[in-house]
Amino acid sequence: MDYGQTGGPQPQYTPGMGGGYGGPPPPPPSAEPGRPRGNSLLVAALVILGMIVLGGVVLVIIAAVGLASGGEGFGGYGDKVGVITIEGVISASGEQSLFGEALGGVREVLDQLDRAAEDDTIKAVILRINSPGGSAAASQEIYYEVKRLAEAKPVVVSMADVAASGGYYIALPAKKIVANQATMTGSIGVRMSFMRFYELADQYGVEGGNITSGPYKDIGSPWREMTPTEHQLLQGMIDNIYDQFVEHVAESRGMDVADARKVADGRIFTGAQALEAGLVDELGGFNDAVRIAGELGGIEGEPEVQDIGGRASVLDLLGASTRAAASEVLQQAAEQVLRDVRVEDAQQMMQMPR
Numbered sequence: 453m454d455y456g457q458t459g460g461p462q463p464q465y466t467p468g469m470g471g472g473y474g475g476p477p478p479p480p481p482s483a484e485p486g487r488p489r490g491n492s493l494l495v496a497a498l499v500i501l502g503m504i505v506l507g508g509v510v511l512v513i514i515a516a517v518g519l520a521s522g523g524e525g526f527g528g529y530g531d532k533v534g535v536i537t538i539e540g541v542i543s544a545s546g547e548q549s550l551f552g553e554a555l556g557g558v559r560e561v562l563d564q565l566d567r568a569a570e571d572d573t574i575k576a577v578i579l580r581i582n583s584p585g586g587s588a589a590a591s592q593e594i595y596y597e598v599k600r601l602a603e604a605k606p607v608v609v610s611m612a613d614v615a616a617s618g619g620y621y622i623a624l625p626a627k628k629i630v631a632n633q634a635t636m637t638g639s640i641g642v643r644m645s646f647m648r649f650y651e652l653a654d655q656y657g658v659e660g661g662n663i664t665s666g667p668y669k670d671i672g673s674p675w676r677e678m679t680p681t682e683h684q685l686l687q688g689m690i691d692n693i694y695d696q697f698v699e700h701v702a703e704s705r706g707m708d709v710a711d712a713r714k715v716a717d718g719r720i721f722t723g724a725q726a727l728e729a730g731l732v733d734e735l736g737g738f739n740d741a742v743r744i745a746g747e748l749g750g751i752e753g754e755p756e757v758q759d760i761g762g763r764a765s766v767l768d769l770l771g772a773s774t775r776a777a778a779s780e781v782l783q784q785a786a787e788q789v790l791r792d793v794r795v796e797d798a799q800q801m802m803q804m805p806r
Contacts, residue, residue: 533745533755534574536564542586542618558590564760565597569604575749576606578741585617588642588693599625606748610741611635624704627748629732630741631723640716642693646672705730
């Protein structure tokens, strides 16, 4: 008798003898120990790291080939049109990144305008505006910085859905203003809003007030009615800011101040109406603005476009054609890594219950 895996006696097989056993017993399982899980994970990590390094080398090679063949290569080489996007309410407030960079608000826009001015490869700049306006002071701050940039290189404005009030203000220094036919723009004017709930508070017996150092320190307080003198003071401030706005419209659009006031009554224009009123120069979209900026910047052929922003990826450092080739290479490399049997083994092990 033989002893199998269970330890019990097993019938002995004799070749050539007829019997109830149709063949030899199955071989015992292999005693080869399985591969340690840690080794597979280490191999997978090394494979992924190697592919990342390989991808970086490929990017450098592609960029070098692009430069050698007269292409644009990495951003920073070759003539380009820079694009700065201004979207949302214009405000001086913003956040600060982990590394101290300005995120949002006027500071980020000013940083981008400075970068566009200092980059000699950017021959023209497009301001892509999609904003209903906002703070008067913040709009003025951007206006003066755009004006400074426009003295150094051509600036073209591309209006999206809306570029009204402060959104129109910051567009004024541009060499060309391009709007879509249905863009909402204009709204030239200034407003100040107040909420007064003292009558409602009186109905419920709620009293409130302020202790001030002067008669106008709590001007606009919701706890009392505004006096005629206070209203006059605030109206004078609004009128002063409005006059500054109108003067800048007249100066930038080549109008008399009196003619500028006729269109600066707060009304909203479509892009087509703004063209008739002399508030924009051409009707068109973003691609039209790119073409115009390229011509004003003296760029031959189709202009290369570079976004100027604080959230660029590594691929944004490349030109368009180089970026497309690099993306394809990285995608192929990622697919190759995922197909690697060692990575599959590691994934299976990580999914196994412990």
